Amino acid sequence: MTRLAIAAVVALVCILPVLGTAAQAQVSDADKRCLGCHSRRGLFKRLENSDHMTMVVPADLFAKSEHAANACTDCHTDVNPGTHLQTRKSIKSARDYSLASVVVCQKCHEKESAAWQNSIHATLVGAGNARGPVCTSCHDAHTEIKGAPVSLANVPCKSCHDTIFAAYVGSVHGQASSDGKTGPLLCSGCHNAHDVSVASSPTGPKNACIACHQGVLQKHQAWLPNAALHFDVVSCPACHAPTAPRRVDLQLVDSGAQTRVQEKAGVPTFQTPGTSVDAIALYNLLRQTTNGHAVLRGRLEVSTAEQIHQLTPKSQAISDCNTCHSAGSDAFKSVTISVAGPDGLPVRYVTDKDVLRSVMSIGSIGGFYAVGGTRIGLLDILLILAGVVGIGVPGAHLMLGVVVRRHLRAHDAASARRRPE
Numbered sequence: 001m002t003r004l005a006i007a008a009v010v011a012l013v014c015i016l017p018v019l020g021t022a023a024q025a026q027v028s029d030a031d032k033r034c035l036g037c038h039s040r041r042g043l044f045k046r047l048e049n050s051d052h053m054t055m056v057v058p059a060d061l062f063a064k065s066e067h068a069a070n071a072c073t074d075c076h077t078d079v080n081p082g083t084h085l086q087t088r089k090s091i092k093s094a095r096d097y098s099l100a101s102v103v104v105c106q107k108c109h110e111k112e113s114a115a116w117q118n119s120i121h122a123t124l125v126g127a128g129n130a131r132g133p134v135c136t137s138c139h140d141a142h143t144e145i146k147g148a149p150v151s152l153a154n155v156p157c158k159s160c161h162d163t164i165f166a167a168y169v170g171s172v173h174g175q176a177s178s179d180g181k182t183g184p185l186l187c188s189g190c191h192n193a194h195d196v197s198v199a200s201s202p203t204g205p206k207n208a209c210i211a212c213h214q215g216v217l218q219k220h221q222a223w224l225p226n227a228a229l230h231f232d233v234v235s236c237p238a239c240h241a242p243t244a245p246r247r248v249d250l251q252l253v254d255s256g257a258q259t260r261v262q263e264k265a266g267v268p269t270f271q272t273p274g275t276s277v278d279a280i281a282l283y284n285l286l287r288q289t290t291n292g293h294a295v296l297r298g299r300l301e302v303s304t305a306e307q308i309h310q311l312t313p314k315s316q317a318i319s320d321c322n323t324c325h326s327a328g329s330d331a332f333k334s335v336t337i338s339v340a341g342p343d344g345l346p347v348r349y350v351t352d353k354d355v356l357r358s359v360m361s362i363g364s365i366g367g368f369y370a371v372g373g374t375r376i377g378l379l380d381i382l383l384i385l386a387g388v389v390g391i392g393v394p395g396a397h398l399m400l401g402v403v404v405r406r407h408l409r410a411h412d413a414a415s416a417r418r419r420p421e
């Protein structure tokens with residue numbers, strides 16, 4: 001019996017790799033000659049920056065990989081077997097070598113390359129960010145296997161976004177992925193693998209959430225008035241990561257393109273990010289940076305990258321309207337204004353309620369409405385509310401409560417007129 005079982009296991013172990021490699025091409029004799037040197041342990045090259053770069057290619061993994069169908073020199077077009085070691089190539093740094101590989105991959109993988117070119121990651125690389133990922137930051141050119149499953153264990157994003165990964169593992173989706181009850185929902189399920197956008201932009205993860213959770217808007221409409229508006233101005237994690245700190249971010253967006261207004265490289269910015277914006281600076285920003293073609297898009301969001309990813313089961317999500325719609329609610333005490341930095345990433349300038357009040361007092365709150373004619377509506381009222389309550393004016397609470405309620409009623413009536421349901 002046991003011998004039979006062992007024989008069966010041995011047979012299986014022998015067959016599996018055969019099945020796995022049946023479709024794969026033989027490694028050619030020319031490639032075997034390259035591997036004769038390049039599979040030797042300890043082979044390295046000294047780079048211009050004095051680093052030692054390993055020159056070892058794992059011959060067995062290469063033989064099993066999708067790219068074994070290619071000759072080494074299909075990708076390494078600059079290697080001439082005849083003169084390879086006589087005319088040694090000079091390489092500045094490992095990073096430089098990786099940057100050059102993008103063109104190699106592009107030859108055969110046009111679709112993925114075009115998507116990557118369109119991403120915030122490629123923008124970062126273009127701006128000279130040394131950590132911006134290129135193809136070989138996430139893929140190994142010598143060992144790729146077609147359709148090889150990406151799992152929690154090997155998701156490439158975690159090498160750079162390790163603290164986000166740790167937070168994500170404990171979330172509903174991280175749990176579901178590790179339970180194996182569903183197919184894994186990894187980072188690329190919400191952010192894409194190649195066409196990765198700035199998360200807080202309209203092309204961020206929200207659309208992926210809604211596409212997966214069919215009928216989710218209707219489910220919220222059952223208890224949340226104007227759920228579509230909430231979906232637009234409240235980031236999903238602001239309710240679904242219930243203990244996370246929240247803030248209001250006023251995105252300065254181009255009224256035509258609807259993308260964040262870009263700060264130009266070389267032009268001095270009006271403040272150091274993270275420090276408080278004063279009224280004059282804000283006024284100047286609105287007038288000068290935008291040339292009058294910008295609007296402010298208010299948005300409630302979670303303020304730390306890690307806590308965004310601690311999404312909980314629905315029973316813990318925030319349903320209490322007072323969390324946001326009450327005087328001095330915490331969410332409205334932290335306010336930032338954001339633009340796109342020269343590298344495409346959002347730069348957030350801290351503002352505070354005093355700023356908003358002094359902006360108002362010098363008459364430039366008109367700027368909020370005049371610049372592109374935006375209407376932030378309730379959000380503004382709530383911001384002002386937070387400011388007034390901050391200095392503890394007795395009665396203001398009550399008075400502004402009435403204003404807000406009236407605003408809500410008026411708005412409800414207006415929306416009811418606009419689209420009968």
Ligand code: HEC
Nearest residue numbers: 033034037038044045046055072073076079081084088089
């Ligand atoms: C006789 C051993 C040997 C053979 C055969 C050989 N290489 Fe190399 N290769 C090396 C060594 C040693 C280096 C490091 C050179 C240095 O230090 O500058 C190297 C470097 C490289 C590099 C790094 C970039 C560069 O040009 O320095 C690549 C890529 C490479 N080899 C590919 C190949 C390919 C493809 C083949 C087959 C066509 C091949 N090698 C055949 C020994 C060999």
Ligand code: HEC
Nearest residue numbers: 031034038054055057067070071072075097098101136141
């Ligand atoms: C599908 C394209 C492709 C094929 C096929 C390929 N390589 Fe590479 N190889 C690359 C790229 C891209 C890099 C640069 C990786 C990086 O550092 O970002 C690389 C890097 C190397 C290096 C430098 C060390 C390293 O791993 O970074 C050596 C040596 C090398 N290749 C040898 C070979 C040999 C020998 C073969 C054939 C057995 C081969 N390559 C086949 C694309 C390829």
Ligand code: HEC
Nearest residue numbers: 066070074075104105107108135139141144145146147148
């Ligand atoms: C000479 C053409 C060629 C080059 C250059 C090339 N590949 Fe490939 N690659 C292929 C082929 C053919 C396959 C087989 C699967 C397919 O049909 O897409 C493949 C498969 C893959 C896969 C697995 C696809 C899957 O369906 O799971 C990945 C990932 C991949 N390549 C990444 C790269 C990267 C990264 C580079 C650059 C370092 C690169 N390739 C360069 C031809 C190429």
Ligand code: HEC
Nearest residue numbers: 105106109112113116133134135137138150156188193194
């Ligand atoms: C930030 C990480 C990352 C970068 C950078 C990246 N990829 Fe990918 N790639 C992935 C992941 C993850 C997958 C697995 C599929 C998925 O999750 O959608 C993948 C899948 C692929 C596939 C298989 C086809 C598919 O859609 O399943 C190919 C081919 C590929 N990548 C090529 C490239 C090329 C070429 C580049 C550079 C232009 C590149 N990748 C850059 C992460 C990356």
Ligand code: HEC
Nearest residue numbers: 131132133137156157160187188191193196197198199200
């Ligand atoms: C080689 C390193 C590296 C890898 C791998 C990587 N990233 Fe990034 N990514 C960065 C850097 C650097 C930034 C700029 C922001 C920062 O420093 O965190 C960034 C930015 C982002 C942003 C935009 C942040 C914002 O403010 O909106 C998203 C979204 C993102 N990455 C998702 C991913 C996903 C998804 C993967 C895996 C498919 C991944 N990253 C893999 C380096 C990497």
Ligand code: HEC
Nearest residue numbers: 157161164165168186187190199200204205235301305308
């Ligand atoms: C369930 C969907 C989902 C998954 C899975 C997910 N994210 Fe996110 N991610 C989001 C949302 C939503 C935001 C915030 C968007 C917003 O501001 O509205 C975000 C924001 C980000 C940001 C920008 C953070 C900042 O500073 O503003 C980065 C970087 C990021 N995610 C990387 C990752 C990485 C890496 C993984 C995998 C470990 C991952 N995400 C998994 C939904 C997801």
Ligand code: HEC
Nearest residue numbers: 206209210213216219230231234235236239314317318319
């Ligand atoms: C104002 C707070 C709030 C916002 C904003 C919000 N949710 Fe929810 N969501 C909830 C609450 C509360 C529940 C639980 C309702 C229940 O148990 O019936 C819920 C339930 C869900 C469920 C489970 C639905 C079911 O019953 O199967 C999903 C999925 C979901 N939300 C996704 C999202 C997505 C995606 C977004 C962003 C586009 C979002 N939510 C925005 C508060 C919110």
Ligand code: HEC
Nearest residue numbers: 172176182185189190205208209212236240312313314315
């Ligand atoms: C690729 C599909 C997919 C995407 C994209 C996705 N989810 Fe999910 N979501 C799931 C699956 C699968 C589960 C697990 C259901 C389970 O455990 O029964 C889940 C669970 C949830 C739950 C818990 C529901 C409950 O019954 O308690 C919430 C809340 C939720 N998701 C919100 C979101 C939000 C918010 C986003 C975007 C930021 C998002 N999801 C993106 C597939 C997805």
Ligand code: HEC
Nearest residue numbers: 223224225226233300320321323324376377378379408411
């Ligand atoms: C996580 C914070 C949050 C929660 C919880 C929340 N809201 Fe809101 N709500 C907002 C924000 C932000 C706006 C932005 C309004 C704007 O731009 O005019 C808003 C807008 C509204 C509006 C105005 C809609 C319009 O058409 O202008 C109504 C009505 C409203 N909420 C009712 C509710 C009710 C009722 C609940 C509880 C069932 C609730 N909200 C829960 C944040 C929240």
